[in-house]
Amino acid sequence: MKKISFMLFALTAFAAGCGSAATNSSGTSTETTPEQVKIVAVGSTALQPLVDSAAISFQEQNPNYEISVQGGGSGTGLSQVANGSVTLGNSDVFAEEKDGIPADELVDHLVAVVGMAPVVHKEVGVTDITQQQLIDIFTGKITNWNEVGGNDQEIVVMNRASGSGTRATFETFGLNGAVGIQSQEQDSSGTVRKIVAETPGAISYLALSYIDDSLQALSIDGVEPTIENIQTNDWVIWSYQHVYTKGEPAPGVQEFLDYLVSDEVQQGVVQDLGYVAITDMNVERSATGEVTNK
Numbered sequence: 001m002k003k004i005s006f007m008l009f010a011l012t013a014f015a016a017g018c019g020s021a022a023t024n025s026s027g028t029s030t031e032t033t034p035e036q037v038k039i040v041a042v043g044s045t046a047l048q049p050l051v052d053s054a055a056i057s058f059q060e061q062n063p064n065y066e067i068s069v070q071g072g073g074s075g076t077g078l079s080q081v082a083n084g085s086v087t088l089g090n091s092d093v094f095a096e097e098k099d100g101i102p103a104d105e106l107v108d109h110l111v112a113v114v115g116m117a118p119v120v121h122k123e124v125g126v127t128d129i130t131q132q133q134l135i136d137i138f139t140g141k142i143t144n145w146n147e148v149g150g151n152d153q154e155i156v157v158m159n160r161a162s163g164s165g166t167r168a169t170f171e172t173f174g175l176n177g178a179v180g181i182q183s184q185e186q187d188s189s190g191t192v193r194k195i196v197a198e199t200p201g202a203i204s205y206l207a208l209s210y211i212d213d214s215l216q217a218l219s220i221d222g223v224e225p226t227i228e229n230i231q232t233n234d235w236v237i238w239s240y241q242h243v244y245t246k247g248e249p250a251p252g253v254q255e256f257l258d259y260l261v262s263d264e265v266q267q268g269v270v271q272d273l274g275y276v277a278i279t280d281m282n283v284e285r286s287a288t289g290e291v292t293n294k
Contacts, residue, residue, distance in 0.1 A: 037253070039065065040068045040088070041077075041089075041090055042070045042081070042086045042090065043071070043073065044092045045073065046092050047243075051069050051090060062255075067256065071188060074093055074166075075098060075162075077089035078244060079101065088245060089106070091165050093242070107249070109261075111243050111278070113241065113278065114239060114275050116169055116207050117211065117218065117235075118218040119193075119196055119203070120202065120203045120215065120216050121202045121215075124153060125149070126218065128219040129218055131221055133148050137157065140157075155203060157203055157204070160187065161185045161186065163187070166207060169237065169239040173236045174220075186204075192204050193210050208275075209275055227274075230276055231276060266278065
């Protein structure tokens with residue numbers, strides 16, 4: 001009996017020793033389960049593909065994260081992050097540019113640059129126009145493609161919704177501040193792409209990340225909407241891609257923001273989707289539109 005008791009004691013001690021790596025001197029476990037982090041990002045549909053793609057890869061590496069990415073437009077993203085209903089507000093414009101947004105309460109995290117270009121139905125017969133012609137089309141002075149060297153076809157203007165950062169950028173830098181005529185409006189870049197591709201005579205504008213072979217992107221005054229031309233500001237229709245937080249982000253949220261500007265993302269998905277890495281820009285642009293060389 002004594003021999004059996006001794007063996008049981010030895011086995012118990014061995015088992016306790018095996019589990020000691022999981023306890024500290026006070027007897028409590030030192031193993032920790034990663035904290036669950038939930039992030040909701042809302043706003044710019046121009047930025048949505050980048051944040052969505054980065055979120056998927058980040059969650060694969062960090063299964064304790066739950067990241068939801070939604071569109072709705074820059075105005076929606078800014079207003080919702082400002083009132084605390086979402087974690088991240090994605091925007092094509094500076095918060096200072098939006099009326100009613102308490103910009104001093106928000107922290108700006110620049111994650112990329114996106115170029116935007118006018119796009120048309122592939123059969124309008126035009127690939128290059130002047131900026132003045134572009135302004136005249138969107139303000140209703142030019143109504144047929146034959147007035148700019150294209151086919152005899154009525155121009156169908158499609159605009160973005162009033163809260164769209166893409167629209168604000170396009171009107172500021174593409175139309176020199178002119179406001180487009182009343183026309184059909186869409187708040188989704190994907191929907192704009194589909195409608196323009198299927199509507200004879202249609203024209204609108206999209207982030208380069210949404211432009212594909214179903215559309216014809218227009219050059220302006222002989223300058224093509226390319227990454228290289230955006231980097232030097234030769235192509236002026238571009239904007240920063242902002243991710244705003246209300247105040248400084250929590251550590252878990254900061255980890256995802258750091259990932260967005262990591263080399264893995266900036267030299268990977270940013271370029272794959274047609275954005276421009278922040279570090280690849282040769283110029284800087286302020287909230288007031290002033291451009292300086294870096």
